[in-house]
Amino acid sequence: MSEMSSVNRKLIQALAETISKQVKHFNKTEVECLIRGFHYLVEQNISKNTAGGLDRGRFRSILHDMFGMTDYMIMDGGIVFRTFDKDNDGSVSVKEWIEGLSVFLRGTLxxxxxxxxxxxxxxxxxxxxxxxxxxxxxxxxxxxxxxxxxxxxxxxxxxxxxxxxxxxxxxxxxxxxxxxxxxxxxxxxxGFGICLPDNTSIETYERHLFEEQWEH
CATH class of the missing domain: 1.10.238.10 (EF-hand)
Known part of the structure; x- marks a missing residue:
């Protein structure tokens, strides 16, 4: 079990190394936390057809629960999902998730x-x-x-x-x-609808993710 955990840890570190070079605003350690967090979210994804990603329903629930985003058209209409799902395959991959969060959490104007x-x-x-x-x-x-x-x-x-x-x-x-x-x-x-999380939600999410590092 510990050997498997070691392998997983090395895979996450290798993936974090790659993604941290491609995505702005997060360092490698933070990307590792985001990858672990993503895997935790995917484990709770009830859909079996997302190839290790987040489907639209799960994605909507996460943004509602974590960031308080409730705009019906923007959330239920799948508009934000579409902006994350850049390859339009119906699933948000780990890289797409981290790319989206880079704008959500730390994006420039x-x-x-x-x-x-x-x-x-x-x-x-x-x-x-x-x-x-x-x-x-x-x-x-x-x-x-x-x-x-x-x-x-x-x-x-x-x-x-x-x-x-x-x-x-x-x-x-x-x-x-x-x-x-x-x-x-x-x-x-x-002006046309809330499609970004507020500062309080961002601070809470970052504190939970980067300080606790999904230890629980």
Whole structure:
């Protein structure tokens, strides 16, 4: 048993060596912790068809439980899962998980802008259209029942947002539009829905992962 554990430890160290050279923001020791944590999460994955990765349902549960992310469209719609699952094979691998967490936990503003834009670009055409803004805002706003048509208020909000963010005035947001607007006003980063963990969740997760190192 101890020999097997030694082999596993060496495999993890070798994998950590490789991944730490390819992924920003984590050193080799931290990557080892992330790999161990990932294996712990995969062991609890009830799906048998993910080839050692996290399927969409398990991924959604983890982000909900660990980071308090609850936005229905962004989480249940699989949008964040899609940004992690870069090879689009229906499973988040250990490297994809660590790459995603590098942005989640320690990403620069530039990295977070790219990530959020990718999340909000629902159809992947490199623009956030009026229709996509409408869907995202309709989902993320908690509306109280009123006599007025709630969709009209959201349409008005989309127009206001376009006036503020659509710098080239083409009726949609390019990455350049989005980046410029967010750099001028950081609060616009998650303006179309919460898709990043808050600082408290990040601190708790890092403390649990890197300080306790999954000893329990």
């Amino acid at each position: 530039e990295e977070k802008i790219k990530y959020c834009f990718q999340v909000y670009d629902l159809n992947g055409d490199n623009y956030i259209s009026k229709e996509e803004m409408f869907q995202l805002l309709k989902n993320s706003l908690n509306r109280q029942p009123t006599e007025e048509d709630p969709d009209e208020g959201i349409k008005d909000l989309v127009e206001i947002t376009l006036k503020k963010m659509d710098h080239d005035h083409d009726g949609r947001l390019s990455f350049a539009d989005f980046e410029k607007a967010v750099r001028e006003e950081n609060l616009l980063l998650e």
